[in-house]
Amino acid sequence: MNEQLELNEYKQQIADLYSRRGQTYDQGDWHPRIAHRLIEHAQISQGQHVLDIATGTGMVAIEAAQLVGFAGRVVGVDISTGMLEQGKRKIEALGLNNIELVLADAEKLNFPANSFDVVLCSSALIWMADIPNTLRFWHQLLKPGGLIGFHAFADTAFVGGVTVQKVAEKYGVSLALSKPTGTIEKCHDLLKTAGFEAIEIKSEQDGSYITLDSLEQAKLMCFGGSHPVPGQFPNPMKQLSSGQLEEVKAEFEAELAALVTEQGIWNDVTIFYTFGRKPISRSA
Structure with missing residues (x-):
């Protein structure tokens, strides 16, 4: 593994963030569960060659490797050395030899x-x-007839992000977060524009009640100076003055506090399992 990957500042922040999370990323059941559902929907078969983008600790890649068998091959790619180190340990423990991170x-x-x-x-x-x-x-990397599949999240997903978007807009700050893929129509149009056909999108609701304490990650993303924001660099919140930022924080916390019930705060996580195929009749 080449440890000298050159990244711009935005991607280096992402790599550092996930390297810090590497040792604990497999804890809990949410990430493994939705990774497994992506594999289920993809219907991986023996002998296939699979590329797992942003493989992290190898959740998708390892399960795919077990499905493609000896005749198949899986490659997982990621920019986080910490995540890949965890994934390599898991692969070695399982004795898989048809997978590379x-x-x-x-x-x-x-x-x-x-x-x-x-x-x-x-x-x-x-x-x-x-x-x-x-x-x-990625369309170019697929064989004709090949399948692409990814998770996308509804623009209503993740209460912390939705709440900070709402508050930030009052101060003229637009946070993208899940907006680029926030509806089934947007996911469909992204794949169609990229040259895919036979597009299929399966919406599944995966929400739960959470506590205020569990939203610390959302606070860091939006208010932490070096924390990356998905798809936007630099963090758009940096355009606010220190006084405005404090006002946004206060409004953000007040909005979340108003959502608390006896069960906690409802955290919608609507997931779009999005798939498309590269046409057989045309090359990349």
């Missing part, structure tokens, strides 16, 4: 065109710097 930028990969039967991206599409161009790029 590579330190690489998902928007600048060196694989030949028409290399993969399946390209998957779990929970990471919103971090891409240029989603439309990135999807066109």
Whole structure:
């Protein structure tokens, strides 16, 4: 694994964030559960070659490797060394030899065109710097007839992000967060524009009640100086004065406090399992 990946400041912030999270990322059941659902919907079969984008600790890649068998091959790519280290430990423990994890930028990969039967991206599409161009790029990497599949989140998903968007807009700040893929129509249009056909989007509701304390990550993302914001650099909140930022924080916390019930705060997590195929009749 090449440890000298050159990243711009935005992507370096993302890499550092996830390297810090590497040792605890597999805790809890949410990430593993939605990774498994992505694999289920993709219907991976023996002998396929699979590319797992932003593989992290290898949740999708490892399950795919177990499905493609000895005749298949899985490559997982990520910009976070900390996440990849965890993934490599899991692969070694399982004794898998048909999978490789590579330190690489998902928007600048060196694989030949028409290399993969399946390209998957779990929970990471919103971090891409240029989603439309990135999807066109991944389209090139697929064989004709190949399948792309990714998670997208509704623009109503994640109460912390939705709340800070609402408050920030009062101060003239626009946070994208899940907006680029926030509806089924947007997901469909992104894939169609990128050249995919046979587009299928399955919406599944995965929300739960959470506590105020569990929203610290949302606060860091929006108010932390070096914390990256998906798809936007620099963090748009930096255009606010220190006084305005304090006002936004206060309004944000007040809005969340108003949502508290006896069960906690309802955190909608509507997920779009989004799939499309590269046409057989046209090359990339």
